[in-house]
Amino acid sequence: MIEIDGSYGEGGGQLVRTAVALSAVTGKEIKVTNIRKNRPNPGLKQQHLKALETAAEICGARVSGLFQGSSELFFAPVEIKGGKYNIDIGTAGSITLLLQCIMPAMPFAKEKVELAIRGGTDVLWSPTIDYLKHVTFRALEQLGYAGSVTLKERGYYPRGGGNVSAVFEPCKLHGFHFRKAEENKRTGEGLTGEADVKGERSQQEITGISHASNLPSHVPARQAESARSLLLETGYTSIIEVQSHELFSTGSGITLWTGYCAGSALGKRGLPAEKVGRSAAEEVIEELRAGAAVDTHLADQLIPYMALAGSSSYTVRELTLHAATNIWVTEQFLDVKFKIEEKEGLFEVSVD
Structure with a gap:
């Protein structure tokens, strides 16, 4: 044992x-x-x-x-x-x-x-x-x-x-x-930073989903726009899907990712949607700037x-x-x- x-x-x-x-x-x-x-x-x-x-x-x-x-x-x-x-x-x-x-x-x-x-x-x-x-x-x-x-x-x-x-x-x-994206491109091995061997997406592009339930539809839209703006300021393009639902529970959140790096944030009462989106963007930016795999x-x-x-x-x-x-x-x-x-x-x- x-x-x-x-x-x-x-x-x-x-x-x-x-x-x-x-x-x-x-x-x-x-x-x-x-x-x-x-x-x-x-x-x-x-x-x-x-x-x-x-x-x-x-x-x-x-x-x-x-x-x-x-x-x-x-x-x-x-x-x-x-x-x-x-x-x-x-x-x-x-x-x-x-x-x-x-x-x-x-x-x-x-x-x-x-x-x-x-x-x-x-x-x-x-x-x-x-x-x-x-x-x-x-x-x-x-x-x-x-x-x-x-x-x-x-x-x-x-x-x-x-x-x-x-x-x-x-x-x-x-x-x-x-490995980092540049190394993968040299070796043809694995995927990071969405710089994959199929060439479907550039290293700079970030994907995301901004979502909310039982809240006005502008909430997930504002989360997404805030994240998109900060990412663009720092040199990253993004495609962020916006989802607005009516479900059993109430809440919101956003997750952003590219390759093996991501950032996420959850909404809460009194916290502006813009801060939620910005927090997720800041997290993924910090990871990407470090240059780790x-x-x-x-x-x-x-x-x-x-x-x-x-x-x-x-x-x-x-x-x-x-x-x-x-x-x-x-x-x-x-x-x-x-x-x-x-x-x-x-x-x-x-x-x-």
Whole structure:
């Protein structure tokens, strides 16, 4: 059995999600203690429980400690099964974080896994559904990953009600080296900055979706225009789709992306739409100006997949505590060692 100190490093829910996913892959029993020990409300929260329940169901695990506020978890997987699963997180619990808990294990399932999930698609402290679809999954494809998500209805805090379907096929992962766009063009390898070998889009162009529900249609339009203006000022053209809906929950947001770099922001009461759009634009601009292959959010998400695939690397402008923690957790389960080097103002993270 592998024992994991849940307060290590970043000490949040991601540590638990990665540990459970790699437990499922390796078949090793785990005991996680001190879960979210240093957080204002320590222990497991409702959205963590749903993610862990889903992981346990898919791999037939024996599990204990699954209750709200629990600081200790025991998880003993049996076999990663295929099949169809319906999951309701409740309120606006993050759909993308639930998927993070099972996605690293999906290549090793016995057959196709299909999930219908209700919860939050665009909520604080988690990747937006557009980020997951257009950045995370696109990067994972380079590692041989076979999966996709389909957004059916958005869900915002606090009511949730979002509806997403996800499909995963068993697959064999392989190594990949994420590089800056200029290097990819020289080598003909991979895609970054949307400067792809098909020549469909220039390096400078950014794609986005600005959306709102139960709000005046000018709200997502103003978010988009504010982002578009700032991007243009700094030399980037953009195509931003504007969506206005009437859904179960009320809210707004915007996600911008190009290649493996993105920026996103969510609206809230009293916050002008222009500030929301500008915030997302500032985030993606910061990532692009750094000249790294991937952004800081993708950098920590990729860690377990790179370890499972082998012979992979990327550059990132900053090695976050999330990424460092994910590296530590991953090395507890797999016979790998990540190498981190500082080169030309960037961090190169690699694994053999």
